[in-house]
Amino acid sequence: MPDETAIKQLALEHCWRINDRDIAGLLALYDPGVEFEDPVGSGPRRGHAELRAHAAQAIAAGVREIPGTAVGTMDARQAALPVTGLLPYVPGRPLLAALGLSGAPADRAGQVLVVDYVMVVAMGDNGLIEQMRSYWGTTDVRLADRSSVPREDRHGR
Amino acid sequence: MVDERARKELALEYCRRMNAGDIDGVLALFGADIRFEDPVGSPPVVGHAALRAHLMAAIAARVREEPGTPVAARDGRQVVIPVVATLDYLPLGPTLAAAGLVTPPADPGATRLRFSLLSLISVGPDRLVHEVRVFWGRTDLSVVPAP
Numbered sequence: 001m002p003d004e005t006a007i008k009q010l011a012l013e014h015c016w017r018i019n020d021r022d023i024a025g026l027l028a029l030y031d032p033g034v035e036f037e038d039p040v041g042s043g044p045r046r047g048h049a050e051l052r053a054h055a056a057q058a059i060a061a062g063v064r065e066i067p068g069t070a071v072g073t074m075d076a077r078q079a080a081l082p083v084t085g086l087l088p089y090v091p092g093r094p095l096l097a098a099l100g101l102s103g104a105p106a107d108r109a110g111q112v113l114v115v116d117y118v119m120v121v122a123m124g125d126n127g128l129i130e131q132m133r134s135y136w137g138t139t140d141v142r143l144a145d146r147s148s149v150p151r152e153d154r155h156g157r
Numbered sequence: 158m159v160d161e162r163a164r165k166e167l168a169l170e171y172c173r174r175m176n177a178g179d180i181d182g183v184l185a186l187f188g189a190d191i192r193f194e195d196p197v198g199s200p201p202v203v204g205h206a207a208l209r210a211h212l213m214a215a216i217a218a219r220v221r222e223e224p225g226t227p228v229a230a231r232d233g234r235q236v237v238i239p240v241v242a243t244l245d246y247l248p249l250g251p252t253l254a255a256a257g258l259v260t261p262p263a264d265p266g267a268t269r270l271r272f273s274l275l276s277l278i279s280v281g282p283d284r285l286v287h288e289v290r291v292f293w294g295r296t297d298l299s300v301v302p303a304p
Contacts, residue, residue: 004294041231068225068239071275072294074198080275080292082225082239116228118237118275120292135237135277137229139161 002076007123011081014119014129015065023055031128038134039117062088080120086149087113099141112149116140158233159280165227167286168238168278172222180213188285195291196274218244218270235279242272246300253298262300269304273297 010029017026027048030036036051037044045054068082089111099113117136124130159167167186174182184205187193193208194201202211225239246268253270254261262268274293281287 004296008296039231040235041233069273071239071273071292071297073292074196074294076198076294078197078292080237080277082228082275116226118228118239120237120277135228135230135235137161137231139165140228 002123004072004076004079006127007076007079007121008070008072008081010123010129011070011079011119011121012067014121014132015067015081015083018055018059018063018065021059023052023059026055027052029129030132031124031126031130034128034130034132036132036134038132039136040133041137078120078122080118082116082118084149085115085117087115089113089143099138110146111143112146114142114144114149158282159284160233161229161236163284164229164234164236164278164280165238167280167284168227168236168276169224171278171286172224172238172240175212175216175220175222178216180209180216183212184209186286188281188283188287190287191289192287193289193291195289196293197290198294214249215242215244218247218249220244234281235277237275237277239273239275242274243269243301245303246270250300258295258298259300267303268300269302271299271301 013029014026030048030051032048033046034051035044035046038054064086066084066086070079070081072079099115115136117134117140120133121129122131171183171186187205187208189205191205191208192201192203193211195211202208221243223241227236227238229236246262246265250259250265250270253259272293274291274297277290277292278286279288
């Protein structure tokens, strides 16, 4: 019998392991055949190697993830989690174009990039994530004063 | 393709019209082929007539939808919005209690149901909603005192 709290916990662990820069721990949450799409609309990718590369890129960019409240489903197979992602703002970096901020100004000292997104995950019979979709668009990325965003995640450990 | 801001506004407008009890206004946001799965994992409600009945049950129970921050997708089609919805325990509560989803309160007339949910909404080129998948499970439902 699937456990609704288990799938929610998997989604939260995703954020915490990203924050811990623990790629091996992150991959351990995912089925080797996982299909993921981040952001939705960019096209699905598959497997641990692709996910490792994707996560490594985010970690190298300095991402920190602050999860909100996860919700489940009646079949206890899926969960959705709102997340605020924070990235150091480095003017001119290629990442900005990917985030839809290629025209961002160069003099934004003390600012961070904020990406609001919702992660939807589906769990397989083995208790691992077999599908992950991350919903965010260009209107969900903004610059904000570092002092105005949360400093602590909900690590809970 | 519907731009991101229009999709987000559509999601927020749905909440506003539900809070106003404007069922005709709510249905005007949906295509005739609407597929509304509430919650995910249950049989979907399909079409305007069935959706009217489904949503009127919530409106009759004085539903209040408090939206969070909607986010878009880069597919020109989808939008996701977190919502905290509360409604009177009666008349829907006993059915949920019979299914083991909530514990019956001592004073049903003085309590509300509280759903923490997240709606995944698909918008067509006609700017109408054609599919809604509402994420909530038994751990996202509680009984709270009426204000």
